Amino acid sequence: MSNFNSIQTSLPRFEQDGLRHVTVKSNALGQRADLSLFLPNVLERKLPLVILLHGIYSSHWGWSSCAGAHLTAARLIAEGEIPPLVLAMPSDGLWGDGSGYFSHHGKEFDRWIVDEVPAVAKEAGAPISDTSPCFIAGLSMGGFGALSLGARFGGKFQAISAHSSVTDLRELDQVVEESLLSGARREMDLEVLQTILTNREMLPPTRFDCGLDDSLLGANRELHRSLQEQGVEHVYEEFSGGHEWSYWERHLEDTLRFFAEHLS
Template sequence: MSKFRTIEISDPRYESANLRFMTVKSEHLRGRGDICIFVPPGISASEVLPVVILLHGVYGSAWAWTHSAGVHLQVMEMIRSGEIPPMVLAMPSDGLWGDGSVYLPHNGYDFEKWIAEDVVAALSEKIAGVTEASPLFITGLSMGGFGALRIGAKNGSLFRGMSGHSSITSLEQMSLFVEEELSNYRQLSAADEHVFQTIDQHRYHLPAMRFDCGCDDALIEYNRQLHQQLEAAGIAHEYDEFPGGHEWPYWTAHIGKSLKFFAQQLRHAPKDNNNSIKP
């Protein structure tokens, strides 16, 4: 029996570039949410595929990663070259609240559970190769990096890896991008408004983690600070800086690094709960 009252999925006869689209009625959204999905071709019915959830930034929606970065074309080429194994990409909308939902619960909606629960459940119901045994990963850009690192940290038993590109690291930084008052986004616990504090709270059950930022990005100092905080706390992670700003050319150039990082996790046995902390 479906978890959802309704799920609409695109007709394969009209799909192109191995993309399909799904619209799900979610209790957490109090309405419908969209998911753009890349499914690699030539997959047998018995295969179990890894899934990468890609979260967009402010102003965006389910189409952002494909139609602003062509990520599905890049992934297809990486699969063909053997850089990564066949994997499903799930690119959900953030819930389309204001300029961005921040992937947090607020204003009577739970945008966090929409990602962590509903997106995963909808894929399992409708996408061949996605099952409860599918390894899960999560990444995102800017606001999506904030969401990916927080949701990944809070759900370490669900995700094998998490990453962020040009990530917002604290709710306060949303004021750089949105017109909505920050009071709309406030959480009961202040720790839920900060990437580091969320990660630190769940430090013994973390997925593998990486993040990067462009040297010309307005968020570079915040990402450097997060890196320093994680190092000081002894929390294992990878951090990189590259030329570039807060822009699609940067994210297009570097999303492949996260996909390769996730592929590395597939080649290793699942970590025990203490491996997120350096000795």
């Protein structure tokens, strides 16, 4: 029996490169939501699950159609660099220019990602189980979501990775039409640092990176410095590049290798 009032998936005979698309009536959002899945062509049935979160203005198609995430995963699997795994690439809930991945305005965007996305993936035929290892990663606003949700729900994730992260939702207010600030009830809703420090005892292995030409470089360096000062173990890296899809396409490999290293 389904956990959802309605769920529709793409037809297998039209799917390409292991991509499956899903639309579901989300209980957490009270509306339809979308999810793209990468399903590797393997016989195993209890694979790890990697949730990839997109940034503002985008949706579930961003990681696959702008960064080829499914192709990167397939290549690394074929080359034996990572084990077979499922990618779940959800929409953020499609609120305004971006939901921020926390609960506000009567919608539980965080529960949609943490609780419902794995359930939807399983119902849509992903070869995962209730005990499959789960990882979370994201870019830009999705980096904020990955770091925040990974810290808040540390017991659900084995590792966290983030690229070019927004570290404070106030940074987004200048580039979105609908402000997220009115929906924030706590400081930790706004700041990655406060969320991590509040939940540091349950923090899974964490890495994040940023491009040297990215406008968010200073904020990422400050987060790294603050975590170092507080004695919070993490990995931080900088690479050439800016706030752009070509950067995220390249460095998704770092995320997937990091997750492979932390499979128990």
